[in-house]
Amino acid sequence: MDEPILTMEEREAINGGRWFNTLSPSLRHDILRCAYVKRFKDGDLIVARGEPPNEWSAVAKGAVRVSSTSLSGKQITLTYVEPGVWFGDVAMFDGDQRTHDAYAHGPTTLLCVSRTDFQKILASHVELYEALMRLQARRIRTLFGLVEDLNTLPLRARLAKQLLHLVRSYGVPCLNDGNETRIGLQLAQEELAQLLGASRQRVNQELKSMEREDAIRIEQGGLVIRNRAALMRIAEAET
Numbered sequence: 001m002d003e004p005i006l007t008m009e010e011r012e013a014i015n016g017g018r019w020f021n022t023l024s025p026s027l028r029h030d031i032l033r034c035a036y037v038k039r040f041k042d043g044d045l046i047v048a049r050g051e052p053p054n055e056w057s058a059v060a061k062g063a064v065r066v067s068s069t070s071l072s073g074k075q076i077t078l079t080y081v082e083p084g085v086w087f088g089d090v091a092m093f094d095g096d097q098r099t100h101d102a103y104a105h106g107p108t109t110l111l112c113v114s115r116t117d118f119q120k121i122l123a124s125h126v127e128l129y130e131a132l133m134r135l136q137a138r139r140i141r142t143l144f145g146l147v148e149d150l151n152t153l154p155l156r157a158r159l160a161k162q163l164l165h166l167v168r169s170y171g172v173p174c175l176n177d178g179n180e181t182r183i184g185l186q187l188a189q190e191e192l193a194q195l196l197g198a199s200r201q202r203v204n205q206e207l208k209s210m211e212r213e214d215a216i217r218i219e220q221g222g223l224v225i226r227n228r229a230a231l232m233r234i235a236e237a238e239t
Contacts, residue, residue: 004037004038004039005037005070006052006060010060010109010111011169013059013083014060014111015060017026017058017083017084018084019085019086019131019135020058020086021136022054023127024127025123027121027125027128028100030214031113032111034114034117034121035112035113036111037060037110037111038109038110038112039107039108039109039110040062040107040108040109041104041107042105042106043103043104044103044104044108045102045103046102046110047088048166049068049069049100050097051097051098052151053088053091053095053096053097053098054115055112055113055114056086056087056115057088057110057111057113058086058110058111059082059083059087059109059110060109060110061083062083063083063104063105063106063109063170063185064087064105064108065080065102065103065104065105066080066081066101066102067101067103068101070090072078073102073163076194078100079098080105080185081102082169083169087102089135090136102173104158106185106186119143139206149161155196155206156206157197157236157237159192159207159210160231160232162196163183163216163225164228166187167228169185170183171225172184174224176193180224180225180226181224182222182223183224184222185222185239186221186222187223189203189207191206207223210234212235213230214226215227215231216231
């Protein structure tokens with residue numbers, strides 16, 4: 001059976017990735033040359049906590065839900081890896097076990113590079129070391145920003161910032177109104193609450209408040225952003 005290949009849309013997501021498209025053409029070529037495609041159905045386990053680091057991956061379609069399990073056995077969502085974003089490189093370097101579980105959120109396509117090939121690319125492209133250092137620096141800045149927001153901003157502002165991030169990454173224009181944008185990532189309010197470290201009830205209250213202000217619309221299938229400028233004002237009101 002032929003190995004799966006990326007669709008045109010999936011290839012565009014990889015090549016258009018904010019980090020990947022800063023690499024030199026020769027480095028991008030060598031990464032893509034040894035990469036292989038994996039497809040997952042919604043809810044499939046991609047990698048489990050404690051597994052050895054075998055692959056470096058990028059999301060080409062869908063999303064990867066990174067989660068941990070509490071002592072009581074409850075799964076807690078920490079983040080979603082979006083199309084064009086690479087992950088797993090930390091474990092490639094230190095060789096330690098995977099620290100979290102990763103699941104496909106919706107039909108998901110990954111572009112993967114084996115650890116052996118990853119090390120070969122590092123050996124032939126010194127550029128990759130510096131590029132990965134920049135990637136880690138950006139992640140650390142983002143992490144510090146999230147910690148700061150958690151300690152200084154009210155839930156209302158943090159929720160607005162999260163919705164703005166989701167609409168940038170997964171926004172789909174509404175056919176019946178070009179000014180409105182649907183968040184294409186299907187998130188239950190419980191999952192949204194976990195991302196913010198809040199209860200589902202409090203997140204629901206804030207969403208309904210934003211809906212009354214015509215900033216968003218809550219639908220059965222998810223959320224529609226009606227007024228991005230209004231969301232930005234909410235996000236910046238307490239900063």
